[in-house]
Amino acid sequence: MEDILLYSSLSSLLLLFIAFKIFLQTRTQHKRLPPSPPSLPIIGHLHLLKKPLHRTFHHLSQKYGHVFSLRFGSKLVVTISSPSAVEECFTKNDIVLANRPRFSVGRHLGYNYTTLVSAPYGDHWRNLRRISALEIFSTNRLNMFLGIRRDEIKHLLRRLSNNSIQGFAKVELKSMFSELTFNIIMRMVGGKRYYWEDVKDVEEARQFREIMNEIVKLAGASNPGEFVAVLRWIDHGGLEKKLKGLAKRTDVFLQSLIDEVRNKEEEGNTMIDHLLSMQKSQSEYYTNQIIKGLMMVNATLH
Incomplete structure (x- = not known):
């Protein structure tokens, strides 16, 4: 008592x-x-x-x-x-x-507020914007992946055709467009597709889909602890614990993609290949953490 x-x-x-x-x-x-x-x-x-x-x-x-x-x-x-x-x-x-609120998502999934969408305005943010504008989102770079976008659209049309082969059918397009976008982005980033047919590594695809589903769920969750300090200190709802676990799994997954490309000596034409080649001459601007942060932004802001 x-x-x-x-x-x-x-x-x-x-x-x-x-x-x-x-x-x-x-x-x-x-x-x-x-x-x-x-x-x-x-x-x-x-x-x-x-x-x-x-x-x-x-x-x-x-x-x-x-x-x-x-x-x-x-x-x-x-x-x-x-x-x-x-x-x-x-x-x-x-x-x-220019700055965004410092929420738990940015701390855990944004590599302690160092990604393009979570970093405060300053030299680091300007460097990330420069890399994104020149090396990822430039017209020339995006045009190089035109074939990927065409191929994935063909996959989508084939799936829609199969669904209606027996006649008119209702189709839930929202999830299909989301999966289409994920396939396009991840083929551009790492040369792999994780949805529909022709998935080479089923287990890796399963991990990616689970991680993305959790990111969407937790990043959009209402967290009273962000606004009331007492609730954050006691981790009301367990969101902080979930974000820490998800961040660790996500980092391991992204690092494995980088290691796989590096072990192949950057033979491909993906964004990871290009960023790793830039890392050799400008290591301070293209660290593994920056590359993983750029991959995260591309995958989650589709």
């Missing part, structure tokens, strides 16, 4: 400390922030978020204007619904607003 009372008291003191800290931050920044509705201690305005979200934001904008601020727990959020203000954010103030 004494232990329970002790833990309850400590928890209450901790919550009061966090609430007081947030209150002080709000008071300090209040004069510089856009208008904001009344908030609650610790959770801020999270209680106002009701689906559909766009209607909630529209209702708030009618009361507080086209630019207003909210607090999602400890995170400050500014909502903008004015086209002219949005344009200014992407032009005049694009560098100021």
